[in-house]
Amino acid sequence: xxxxxxxxxxxxxxxxxxxxxxxxxxxxxxxxxxxxxxxxxxxxxxxxxxxxxxxxxxxxxxxxxxxxxxxxxxxxxxxxxxxxxxxxxxxxxxxxxxxxxxxxxxxxxxxxxxxxxxxxxxxxxxxxxxxxxxxxxxxxxxxxxxxxxxxxxxxxxxxxxxxxxxxxxxxxxxxxxxxxxxxxxxxxxxxxxxxxxxxxxx
Amino acid sequence: xxxxxxxxxxxxxxxxxxxxxxxxxxxxxxxxxxxxxxxxxxxxxxxxxxxxxxxxxxxxxxxxxxxxxxxxxxxxxxxxxxxxxxxxxxxxxxxxxxxxxxxxxxxxxxxxxxxxxxxxxxxxxxxxxxxxxxxxxxxxxxxxxxxxxxxxxxxxxxxxxxxxxxxxxxxxxxxxxxxxxxxxxxxxxxxxxxxxxxxxxxxxxxxxxxxxxxxxxxxxxxxxxxxxxxxxxxxxxxxxxxxxxxxxxxxxxxxxxxxxxxxxxxxxxxxxxxxxxxxxxxxxxxxxxxxxxxxxxxxxxxxxxxxxxxxxxxxxxxxxxxxxxxxxxxxxxxxxxxxxxxxxxxxxxxxxxxxxxxxxxxxxxxxxxxxxxxxxxxxxxxxxxxxxxxxxxxxxxxxxxxxxxxxxxxxxxxxxxxxxxxxxxxxxxxxxxxxxxxxxxxxxxxxxxxxxxxxxxxxxxxxxxx
Numbered sequence: 325x326x327x328x329x330x331x332x333x334x335x336x337x338x339x340x341x342x343x344x345x346x347x348x349x350x351x352x353x354x355x356x357x358x359x360x361x362x363x364x365x366x367x368x369x370x371x372x373x374x375x376x377x378x379x380x381x382x383x384x385x386x387x388x389x390x391x392x393x394x395x396x397x398x399x400x401x402x403x404x405x406x407x408x409x410x411x412x413x414x415x416x417x418x419x420x421x422x423x424x425x426x427x428x429x430x431x432x433x434x435x436x437x438x439x440x441x442x443x444x445x446x447x448x449x450x451x452x453x454x455x456x457x458x459x460x461x462x463x464x465x466x467x468x469x470x471x472x473x474x475x476x477x478x479x480x481x482x483x484x485x486x487x488x489x490x491x492x493x494x495x496x497x498x499x500x501x502x503x504x505x506x507x508x509x510x511x512x513x514x515x516x517x518x519x520x521x522x523x524x525x526x
Numbered sequence: 527x528x529x530x531x532x533x534x535x536x537x538x539x540x541x542x543x544x545x546x547x548x549x550x551x552x553x554x555x556x557x558x559x560x561x562x563x564x565x566x567x568x569x570x571x572x573x574x575x576x577x578x579x580x581x582x583x584x585x586x587x588x589x590x591x592x593x594x595x596x597x598x599x600x601x602x603x604x605x606x607x608x609x610x611x612x613x614x615x616x617x618x619x620x621x622x623x624x625x626x627x628x629x630x631x632x633x634x635x636x637x638x639x640x641x642x643x644x645x646x647x648x649x650x651x652x653x654x655x656x657x658x659x660x661x662x663x664x665x666x667x668x669x670x671x672x673x674x675x676x677x678x679x680x681x682x683x684x685x686x687x688x689x690x691x692x693x694x695x696x697x698x699x700x701x702x703x704x705x706x707x708x709x710x711x712x713x714x715x716x717x718x719x720x721x722x723x724x725x726x727x728x729x730x731x732x733x734x735x736x737x738x739x740x741x742x743x744x745x746x747x748x749x750x751x752x753x754x755x756x757x758x759x760x761x762x763x764x765x766x767x768x769x770x771x772x773x774x775x776x777x778x779x780x781x782x783x784x785x786x787x788x789x790x791x792x793x794x795x796x797x798x799x800x801x802x803x804x805x806x807x808x809x810x811x812x813x814x815x816x817x818x819x820x821x822x823x824x825x826x827x828x829x830x831x832x833x834x835x836x837x838x839x840x841x842x843x844x845x846x847x848x849x850x851x852x853x854x855x856x857x858x859x860x861x862x863x864x865x866x867x868x869x870x871x872x873x874x875x876x877x878x879x880x881x882x883x884x885x886x887x888x889x890x891x892x893x894x895x896x897x898x899x900x901x902x903x904x905x906x907x908x909x910x911x912x913x914x915x916x917x918x919x920x921x922x923x924x925x926x927x928x929x930x931x932x933x934x935x936x937x938x939x940x941x942x943x944x945x946x947x948x949x950x951x952x953x954x955x956x957x958x959x960x961x962x963x964x965x966x967x968x969x970x971x972x973x974x975x976x977x978x979x980x981x982x983x984x985x986x987x988x989x990x991x992x
Contacts, residue, residue, distance in 0.1 A: 343844040344720055344820050348958040353937040357591060357605035359565040359612045371960050376946070399840055401721040404754060404820070405958060406937075407656040408563065409672035430690075430724055430756050431656060431670055438674035489688070491548025501674065506551065506682040507576065509543070513684055516542045516553055517580070524788070525781075 327440025329499035333422055333468045334478070336393035339458045340385050345398060346405035347432060351414045353406075364410055365417030386418075390462045397454055398425040403432025412439045422468055424475065426451045437492050438501055444468060444475055450484045453477065470496055529798035531692050532761050533727050536667045536792070540650045542684060549686040554583070555649040557679045558635045559622070561588040561609040562939070563654030567677035568616045576681045578620040583683060585644060586617050587625040589634045590655075591939040594902055594929035597627045606940065620680075633905020633931045636660040636873035640744065641907050643773025647762035647789040652679060657873045657955060659750040662759035663743035664766055665792045667727070669757035690756045691725050691801040694794075696732035699808030704989040706883070707742035708875060708953065708972035710734065711749045712814035712824045714806065720822030724754030726802065729794060734808035735760060740769040741879040748874045749955050752821035761793040813987050816957045816970040817860050819848040823957070825860065827975065827987040833857040851959055852967050853947075863985045865969075867950040868899045868976050869962070870926075872936035875953035876904030878911050880973040884926075885917040887977035887988070893925035894983025900942065901926045902934040926980070938963045951979045 355367040372384050380387040396415065402425040403411065412435045415423065423441060426448040436443040446454075457464045457477050467476045470493055476483035488496070495501060506513070530538070542551040559567075564586070571577070578584070591606040601607035610627070617624040625631040631638050636657055639645040647665035652658060656670035675685045695714060715722075728750050735743070743760050750758030767786055770776045777785040816824040817831045825831065831849070833856045834842050849856060854863075870876070870884050881903060893899045901921055903909040909931055912918050918928055935942040936954035938961070944950040946965025953976050957968040971979070978988035 341840045341843070342847070343840055346820065346956075346958045348937075348956065348961050352960055352964070353590075353939045356562050356939065357603075357609055359608055360569060361566045371964055376964065399844065401724070401754070404720060404724075405656065405751070405956060407654060407670035407672055409654075409674060412672070427721060427724070429721070429754055431672065431751075434687075435672035435674070438672060489548050491545045491686075502686040503574075503674070503678050503681060505545075505686065506678055506684050507574075509551065510579070510682055513542055513551070513553070513579075513682055517683065520539075520553065525784075 327416070327499055328421065329440070329497060330421065331470050331497050333394060334465055335395045336391070336463060337395045337397045337454065337458045337466050338385055338391045338393055339397045339455050341399050341455060343399040344401045344404060347403055347408050347411040348405055350403070350411040351408065356408060356410050361413055363417070364414035365419070368414040368418045394419060394421045395466055395468070396420045396423045397451070397458060398423055400425060400427040400448065402428055404429040407431045407435070409435045409439065412436050412441055416441050424451070424454065437496070440496070440499065442468065442470065442496055444486045446475060446484050446486060453482055529795040531794045531798045531800065532665065532729055532759060532792055533667065533692055534798070536648055536650065537689055545686070549688045551684050552687045553650065553684055554652050554679050556644055556651045557584040558639055558651070558653035558658070559584055559586045559613070559676065560590055560635050560653070560655065561613040562590040563673050564616065564676055565609060565612045567673050567680060570677050571680055578622070578680045580683050581621040584622045584680065585625070585639070586613055586622050587632060587635050587638055588613055588627060590933045590937065592627060592932040593940050594932050594934050594942055597930045603940070630906055633907065634873045634876060634933055636748065637876060637904030637908065640664065640740070641773070641905060643770055643776035646770065646776070646785070647766060647792050652685065656751040657748050659755070659757040660744050660748040660873055662747040662750065662757050663740060665759055665762035665789065667757060667759065670751065690727040693723055693726040693728045693755070693802045693804070694800045695728055695730050695804045695806070697730070697734040697806045697808050698732040699734055701734055701808050701811060704813055704974060705811050706972040706974055707738050707745045709811055709814045711746045712816065712821070712970060713811045715749065715753045715822050716814065716824035717806070718753055718804065720752060720820040721754040722822070723750070726755050728755045728758040730758055730760050736763065739879060740765060741877040744877070745874055749821065752955060762789045813972065813975050813989065815860060815951070815975060815985060817852060817854055819851055819957055819959050821955065821957060821970060823848065824970070827861060827985065830857055830859050831855070860985050861987065864949065865897060865951050865979050865984055866948040867944050868897055868980045869902070869935045869950055869952040869954065870900070870973055870976055871902030871904065871934050872954035873904065873933070874955040875973050876902060876908065878908050880953060881908065881912045881917055882915070883973045884977040885920045887974060888924040888926070888981060889920050891924055891981045893980045896983045897980050899926040899980045900929060900935060902929045902942070903931050905931050935962050937961060938966070944968070951976050951985070
């Protein structure tokens with residue numbers, strides 16, 4: 325589905341140092357009972373964000389008015405566990421367009437790229453620089469340039485490059501998804517399927 | 527000739543084309559769907575005006591949110607009911623085989639696939655569920671996908687995937703009494719951590735693995751994702767072929783012989799290179815249990831919860847947050863901790879062999895008064911067999927509550943929730959915060975350990991209870 329495309333994203337950052345954040349925390353299973361992709365942002369980090377009565381927990385970063393922005397700076401091994409794409413829907417719906425971490429879980433990373441949330445993997449050292457900068461000055465802005473594959477802390481100019489394959493890069497810049505690509509080669513896929521059946525029955 | 531791993535052989539045979547500096551267009555043989563991760567995929571297909579390319583390659587069952595009581599009645603929870611009804615509607619509309627609630631082969635998607643013989647060596651299998659790795663036990667490449675990818679498979683039978691790196695985990699040696707395949711995988715994850723295999727596809731090998739039944743192999747492959755691996759697989763052998771022979775969708779007659787001849791070629795070539803290798807000694811593995819909030823936080827039941835020695839920064843904070851959630855202190859023994867619930871079930875340990883192990887253990891014993899014991903078969907077939915073998919009577923006499931098939935308390939999308947603050951020892955796969963209900967405290971263990979805990983009411987090594 326179409327999503328907001330961007331080539332350069334400049335934003336303040338929401339820092340979340342917790343490591344091994346699994347997708348059950350990002351969106352608990354009881355909020356997966358939808359047949360449409362709407363309203364998931366309200367339940368992003370539900371059980372960390374609200375107490376059982378539904379009151380916001382003051383010590384959770386999303387409830388701290390000091391921090392806001394389109395970039396989520398996360399601890400290592402972010403998005404582990406369940407393959408639920410709903411986790412990324414919740415992140416996108418809440419307003420994040422980019423998640424930065426020193427380590428992502430595989431399926432989560434794939435899901436991000438399919439939904440239009442850019443996963444940016446940086447070194448643990450640069451992650452620490454960003455965490456400290458943002459925690460010291462919540463107004464610190466970070467620039468993410470997809471073309472140059474570079475993430476920059478604007479205040480100091482410190483930066484690092486990140487990996488993204490050229491196919492996914494073009495998708496992100498143009499708001500395309502994989503299914504557009506696949507639908508264009510359906511005939512080739514059908515030939516492949518026929519060939520495979522012949523081979524297995526030979 | 528180029529030496530190939532089992533993973534290479536299956537992967538390479540399914541690449542339709544490779545995008546320059548991009549992923550492979552990867553062909554999927556079998557696709558499983560369930561009620562939770564498929565509705566938006568179908569909705570998007572409609573929006574695009576695209577149909578299902580090969581309906582016969584997809585099989586559906588409702589498992590995640592379904593109640594485990596009164597399955598013959600209308601589902602009370604409105605949202606769950608809508609998801610299940612949507613699945614029925616979509617299957618009917620596109621001609622997809624559905625194993626509905628109450629039908630002979632209803633059950634958890636990763637239990638019924640193998641049971642029906644749909645899962646076969648050499649295949650590529652996906653499902654919008656990370657425990658799809660279970661099917662790797664048959665020597666298949668099987669892994670979980672997101673809903674966008676479910677849509678891709680429905681529309682084109684392909685997804686776009688970059689090939690993972692290759693890891694081999696070899697477990698040799700003899701397993702001791704009371705040590706099960708669940709202990710093997712919890713042991714491995716505790717050694718290499720919950721992110722230790724991220725970016726890899728794992729092949730499990732070695733004599734301790736080869737000696738396992740298909741059910742036990744499925745338990746190991748099932749939890750591959752819990753160390754971050756995309757999936758895990760085991761080379762098919764006589765155990766695999768014997769399991770599949772005669773199953774509903776397994777090839778028959780001459781086709782069977784041809785299939786077996788092909789399946790026998792599905793093994794890693796001598797001298798093929800892996801990006802990473804681990805070796806473990808089966809003799810060192812003992813009954814395991816988790817004490818924290820990710821599956822890598824596991825110890826031997828006899829051991830103490832690790833101290834924070836050597837930890838610093840976010841690592842230490844995260845660790846202490848996890849123990850705080852569990853109500854445990856660093857350095858204390860886990861043995862003897864009081865437990866409130868036990869849960870036997872899930873795609874990890876909800877198969878007949880698991881039910882049998884628990885029944886054999888609790889036969890003539892009774893659960894402790896402080897324990898609520900739920901046992902949820904992985905499928906109708908498992909349930910039927912448990913009745914036929916007299917296991918249900920044994921379990922009910924021991925105070926266990928037998929429920930109807932589904933994912934149940936593994937992820938608590940239905941009413942099977944562990945109350946906040948309560949301790950559950952569970953045969954499932956995840957001990958994340960709130961996984962079994964908001965505030966629930968989960969400890970993962972083998973069916974045997976769970977049975978022993980049910981009887982004693984506290985954390986115990988099953989070898990000490992007879």
